[in-house]
Amino acid sequence: MKTSHNSKDLEKEIIENAKQLFIEKGFAETSMSDIAARTGINRPVLHYYFRTKDKMFQAVFGSIVLSFVPQVQDIILQKDLPFRERAGKIIDAYYQTFIDNPCLPMFMIREIYRDPGHLLAVIHELQLEQYLHKISESLREEMAAGLLKTVPLVFVFYTFYGLVAMPFLSRDLLPAAIPDTSFEATFALWRPHIIDQLENLLYPQA
Amino acid sequence: MKTSHNSKDLEKEIIENAKQLFIEKGFAETSMSDIAARTGINRPVLHYYFRTKDKMFQAVFGSIVLSFVPQVQDIILQKDLPFRERAGKIIDAYYQTFIDNPCLPMFMIREIYRDPGHLLAVIHELQLEQYLHKISESLREEMAAGLLKTVPLVFVFYTFYGLVAMPFLSRDLLPAAIPDTSFEATFALWRPHIIDQLENLLYPQA
DNA sequence: GTCTATAACCTGATAGAC
DNA sequence: GTCTATCAGGTTATAGAC
Numbered sequence: 039m040k041t042s043h044n045s046k047d048l049e050k051e052i053i054e055n056a057k058q059l060f061i062e063k064g065f066a067e068t069s070m071s072d073i074a075a076r077t078g079i080n081r082p083v084l085h086y087y088f089r090t091k092d093k094m095f096q097a098v099f100g101s102i103v104l105s106f107v108p109q110v111q112d113i114i115l116q117k118d119l120p121f122r123e124r125a126g127k128i129i130d131a132y133y134q135t136f137i138d139n140p141c142l143p144m145f146m147i148r149e150i151y152r153d154p155g156h157l158l159a160v161i162h163e164l165q166l167e168q169y170l171h172k173i174s175e176s177l178r179e180e181m182a183a184g185l186l187k188t189v190p191l192v193f194v195f196y197t198f199y200g201l202v203a204m205p206f207l208s209r210d211l212l213p214a215a216i217p218d219t220s221f222e223a224t225f226a227l228w229r230p231h232i233i234d235q236l237e238n239l240l241y242p243q244a
Numbered sequence: 245m246k247t248s249h250n251s252k253d254l255e256k257e258i259i260e261n262a263k264q265l266f267i268e269k270g271f272a273e274t275s276m277s278d279i280a281a282r283t284g285i286n287r288p289v290l291h292y293y294f295r296t297k298d299k300m301f302q303a304v305f306g307s308i309v310l311s312f313v314p315q316v317q318d319i320i321l322q323k324d325l326p327f328r329e330r331a332g333k334i335i336d337a338y339y340q341t342f343i344d345n346p347c348l349p350m351f352m353i354r355e356i357y358r359d360p361g362h363l364l365a366v367i368h369e370l371q372l373e374q375y376l377h378k379i380s381e382s383l384r385e386e387m388a389a390g391l392l393k394t395v396p397l398v399f400v401f402y403t404f405y406g407l408v409a410m411p412f413l414s415r416d417l418l419p420a421a422i423p424d425t426s427f428e429a430t431f432a433l434w435r436p437h438i439i440d441q442l443e444n445l446l447y448p449q450a
Numbered sequence: 451g452t453c454t455a456t457a458a459c460c461t462g463a464t465a466g467a468c
Numbered sequence: 469g470t471c472t473a474t475c476a477g478g479t480t481a482t483a484g485a486c
Contacts, residue, residue, distance in 0.1 A: 069461065070462065070463090071460080082463085082472090083471085085462080087469095090462080090463080091463090147350075204402040205402065207353055214364055238441060276479080276480065288454090291481060297481090
């Protein structure tokens with residue numbers, strides 16, 4: 039081992055760089071040249087490791103989905119905590135992820151829009167079905183027990199993701215349209231509002 | 245005039261075709277060849293009329309924004325109508341537009357995300373500032389009068405657009421994830437929920 | 451105004467030397 | 469494994485004939 043890398047390290051380094059670029063610019067507007075340049079290697083090396091751009095994206099997409107999804111599992115099942123507190127914790131978990139990587143919401147929406155198959159494949163191959171099932175069942179149980187209002191589960195996801203993602207989807211528009219607003223100040227007020235809205239959707243005695 | 249078109253007609257026809265393609269696939273993934281083929285002319289003709297792809301997009305974008313925005317003006321100012329009814333009418337106006345052209349929400353978000361300057365330029369050049377100002381002022385007045393809760397205007401837009409756009413942004417995911425759901429049935433329930441959420445955000449005695 | 455032809459460039463992907 | 473060289477195809481844009 040003369041260099042600081044062996045093949046496995048290089049592969050991981052490529053994936054990490056590809057991940058960042060795909061998240062930032064999306065699949066279509068990220069070129070193999072971009073990824074190679076960022077990693078400091080030649081284009082053919084990428085094809086040696088992944089053969090095609092699409093296979094490369096698939097290898098990266100799973101890792102992105104994982105960074106997007108898993109931190110909620112424990113929270114939602116803590117049924118001793120009141121709904122309001124669990125909602126707040128989940129929102130904070132997502133916002134932590136999104137503030138670290140503000141392009142993630144747009145990336146997810148864009149790529150799911152382009153081809154939902156990628157997401158479904160990843161869900162299957164990483165065995166996330168049971169994870170989703172657990173969350174769905176948990177909600178359904180609390181609805182059946184009268185602890186939550188009975189509404190279609192899709193509405194919970196629409197409301198949650200719609201409200202959480204919105205500030206990131208419209209990123210540069212807010213400062214451009216209303217010059218003297220800080221994201222932090224807006225978020226500090228927006229967070230309790232999301233909780234209010236979820237409570238309004240799900241809480242019987244609101 | 246031998247043909248059925250004069251230059252102005254052809255220009256309009258090009259713009260109409262470009263509009264549909266841009267909305268459907270976005271700026272980056274729509275090529276000049278696509279637009280030429282759809283119009284039934286050669287590529288250089290496009291450059292004769294618009295010189296560059298970017299200038300062409302600017303010419304089209306204004307027209308798209310207009311189809312997106314103007315139908316709300318009259319509704320929101322009908323202050324004799326209760327808030328709930330006005331909200332419903334505005335939602336219906338948007339949904340009418342979006343059902344006619346389901347790609348519009350993604351197009352707007354994608355292109356504003358890519359470059360908010362395009363939107364700001366169009367707002368200025370079509371003199372939509374006064375239109376936006378009128379809506380903002382109307383809301384501010386009703387807040388000041390205690391008819392609506394006082395919240396940041398951004399929150400109204402976040403909530404409204406986030407909830408209205410969400411089903412269209414996640415289009416193919418819902419049928420793929422939950423096979424036996426019809427968009428119409430879901431929407432019929434989703435509509436009153438949006439109104440509820442806006443009411444929860446803005447209505448004092450909710 | 452509309453065409454053909456072409457310039458200049460970028461893309462993903464592969465072959466073959468080392 | 470990593471490189472150079474190259475292919476076939478796509479892109480925007482322009483020059484010049486008609």
